[in-house]
Amino acid sequence: MEDILIIGAGVAGLAAAAELANNGAHVTIVEARDRIGGRIHTIHDPLCPVPIELGAEFVHGTSREIFDIVHGRGMLAVEATGSHLCQHDGKLAECDDYGPVEEFLDKLDATEDGDDESFESFAARAGLNEETLRHATDFVEGFNAADKELVSIHALSRQQKAEEVTGGLRSFRFAAGYDKLAAELFRSIPAGSRRLYLNSPIERIQWSPERVRAGRFIAKRVIVTTPLGVLKERRLRIDPEPNEFRAGLDSMEMGNAVRVVFRFRERFWDNRPDLASMSFMHAEGAHDFRVWWSSVPFHAPVLTAWIGGPRAESANIGGALDTLASLFEMERADLDSQLEATYFHNWHDDPWSCGSYSYVRAEGPPAADGLAEPVENTIYLAGEHTDTTGNWGTVHGAIASGHRAARQVLESL
Numbered sequence: 039m040e041d042i043l044i045i046g047a048g049v050a051g052l053a054a055a056a057e058l059a060n061n062g063a064h065v066t067i068v069e070a071r072d073r074i075g076g077r078i079h080t081i082h083d084p085l086c087p088v089p090i091e092l093g094a095e096f097v098h099g100t101s102r103e104i105f106d107i108v109h110g111r112g113m114l115a116v117e118a119t120g121s122h123l124c125q126h127d128g129k130l131a132e133c134d135d136y137g138p139v140e141e142f143l144d145k146l147d148a149t150e151d152g153d154d155e156s157f158e159s160f161a162a163r164a165g166l167n168e169e170t171l172r173h174a175t176d177f178v179e180g181f182n183a184a185d186k187e188l189v190s191i192h193a194l195s196r197q198q199k200a201e202e203v204t205g206g207l208r209s210f211r212f213a214a215g216y217d218k219l220a221a222e223l224f225r226s227i228p229a230g231s232r233r234l235y236l237n238s239p240i241e242r243i244q245w246s247p248e249r250v251r252a253g254r255f256i257a258k259r260v261i262v263t264t265p266l267g268v269l270k271e272r273r274l275r276i277d278p279e280p281n282e283f284r285a286g287l288d289s290m291e292m293g294n295a296v297r298v299v300f301r302f303r304e305r306f307w308d309n310r311p312d313l314a315s316m317s318f319m320h321a322e323g324a325h326d327f328r329v330w331w332s333s334v335p336f337h338a339p340v341l342t343a344w345i346g347g348p349r350a351e352s353a354n355i356g357g358a359l360d361t362l363a364s365l366f367e368m369e370r371a372d373l374d375s376q377l378e379a380t381y382f383h384n385w386h387d388d389p390w391s392c393g394s395y396s397y398v399r400a401e402g403p404p405a406a407d408g409l410a411e412p413v414e415n416t417i418y419l420a421g422e423h424t425d426t427t428g429n430w431g432t433v434h435g436a437i438a439s440g441h442r443a444a445r446q447v448l449e450s451l
Contacts, residue, residue, distance in 0.1 A: 042447060043068065043255050045240055045274070046263035048076020049433055050420040052223040053103075053440030054261050054447075059231035061448055067232065068255060070239035070390045074224055077265070077391055078433070080217035081381055083301070088338040089215030090299050092383040094433050095342075096211055099204030101434035103441075104219065111222040114213040120317025120334035125365060130312065133320065138173035142166065146195050154192040156400040157184075172323060179347025180329055182431065183293025184397040186347070193398035193406075193430070200428030213336075219433070239390070243276045247414045259416055259450070261443045263436075266423035267292035267392025280417060286409040289402030290423055292393030293431070295346040296353045298327075299381040300362075302339040306376055307366060325361040326353050339378075346394070355380060395431035396423035410442065415450040418443040 042058055044051045047069035055065045079093035097104055097115060108115050124133040145164050155163075157178050161171055178184055178194065201207070212218055224234075243260060244251045250260040264274050270287050307313040319330040327343040343358040359377075363370045385394045398406050409424045420443040422429070422436040429435030 041065070041258060041451075043250060043252060043257035043260040044263065045243070045252065045260060046076065046265075046421070047071075047074040047224075047234065047236075048263055048265075048421070048436065049078065049220060049223060050422070050436040050440040050443075051076075051261065051263040052220060052227070053437040054263070054420055054444040055232060055440075056223060056226045057441050057444035058447060059227045061444075062231075063448070063451070064231050065227070065233075066255060066257065067234045068238045068240055068252065069234065069236050072237050074234070074236075075217050075220035076263075077385065077395070078216045078220050079383060080215040082215065083379070083381075085379070086301050086338065086340065088333050088336050088340060089212075089217075090301075090340070090381045091211075091216055091342075092297065092299065092381060093385070094216050096209040097434075098432060099201065099206040099208055099434075100210075101204045101429075101432075101438075103434040103437040107219060107222055107226075111225075113218060113222065115210040116213055116335055118209040118211055118317055118331075118334055120315050120332065122318045122320070123312070123316055124320045125322045128322075128364070128367070130319065130365060138170040139177055141170050142174035142177070143198060146191065146198060149191050150195055154190055154401045154403070157186045157189050157191055157194065159400070160191045161186075176323075176328060179349065180344070181346070182397050183295040183346035183350070183394050185291065188291055188397075188399050190398045190400045190402050193403055193428075196403070196428035197430065198428075204429075204434070216433075223437075240274060243274070243417075245276070245278075245416055247416055250416060259418065259447055261418045261420055261440075261447065263420045263440065263443075265292070265391045265393070265421060266290055266396045268390065271392050273389065273392070276417065280413040282405070282408050283413075285405045288399075289405035290396050290398050293346065293395055293397050294348070294350045294386050295344065295394040296350040296384070296386075297345075297382075298343045298355055298358050300341050300343070300359075300377060301379040301381070302341070302376045303378050304376070305337070305339045313366075319365055321361050321365055325357075325364065327358045327361045330362070330365065350386075355382065397430060410439070412446050412450065418446055 044067045077093040081090040122133045123130045240252045317334040321328045329344040333340045420439040425435035
């Protein structure tokens with residue numbers, strides 16, 4: 039019988055395994071995919087000078103969970119600098135008006151002592167003007183991949199405070215690709231204390247106190263790091279289902295986001311001085327793909343399109359290229375002539391994630407926090423959806439949850 043079974047080899051599972059193994063435990067990690075990393079999904083195309091990120095890409099802020107690994111393992115993380123451009127009346131120029139978003143965030147700070155409600159309800163009650171409402175909605179749907187009719191205003195406030203603690207306005211990327219972080223986490227687990235099984239999906243966990251059966255694996259304790267979307271759709275069932283477990287899952291939603299990465303023959307936008315140092319571009323509201331970014335600080339002919347929230351369901355690659363042609367004031371045919379490759383992964387249709395990342399529903403934070411509680415010293419949950427500090431949807435939140443679950447297991451032993 040194994041001491042501890044870990045379902046999932048994303049960063050939460052790897053972080054939990056590392057902490058447990060380095061404290062003398064033996065761990066068995068079972069992963070449905072043919073790789074580790076979960077929603078970190080890096081493509082190394084020999085024809086592209088930079089890694090292509092189809093999952094997590096930016097490190098938001100300087101959290102210890104990530105930068106302790108960066109410094110301890112000699113990894114290279116570089117800050118994404120460069121200009122931010124916004125489209126006004128069809129023209130790109132430096133974004134010079136952050137007032138609407140700041141107004142929204144100021145009002146958000148004042149909600150903590152009141153009753154929780156959805157963003158849409160809050161926006162109507164707060165009397166946001168049309169411009170502020172548009173920017174705030176883009177922020178909630180784009181950054182949080184959330185539905186404005188569902189997402190909790192208290193959770194948004196907690197998330198904003200968490201970002202301030204870690205300096206979340208600063209963004210970094212890994213020179214060697216985000217999958218390097220997962221690889222280094224795995225390397226930190228002593229080889230003699232771990233076993234990893236890939237291509238091994240688990241559909242059902244049967245348990246009684248201090249006894250777990252998951253497929254052919256038997257253990258005394260299990261840490262379940264399966265993404266929220268998979269649990270909500272019951273692609274993995276826990277039998278019997280723990281008390282309050284479903285209430286915790288129902289208090290949260292799996293967000294939807296679509297990104298498309300385009301590789302071009304050359305950085306043709308360098309011909310325009312106003313675009314040469316471009317980091318982010320923001321399209322006007324009529325476009326689906328309103329957020330774009332380059333590979334800055336790396337010099338590569340790559341651009342990424344992003345859309346989050348309910349609008350992501352109808353997004354398509356052709357629409358993304360139409361938006362880019364508008365941003366660059368180019369004919370679509372001229373843009374297509376530069377295009378060499380397109381990279382895309384649909385996380386919503388991915389059976390091992392069923393969405394991009396989580397957010398909390400209105401009135402949901404108390405039940406959501408309950409997902410971090412152990413079940414009879416036998417079942418423990420980890421993953422970004424089990425974070426209790428406001429770092430839902432982040433890699434550092436997932437890592438922190440893995441450490442938390444490992445500590446809970448060690449205390450139970």
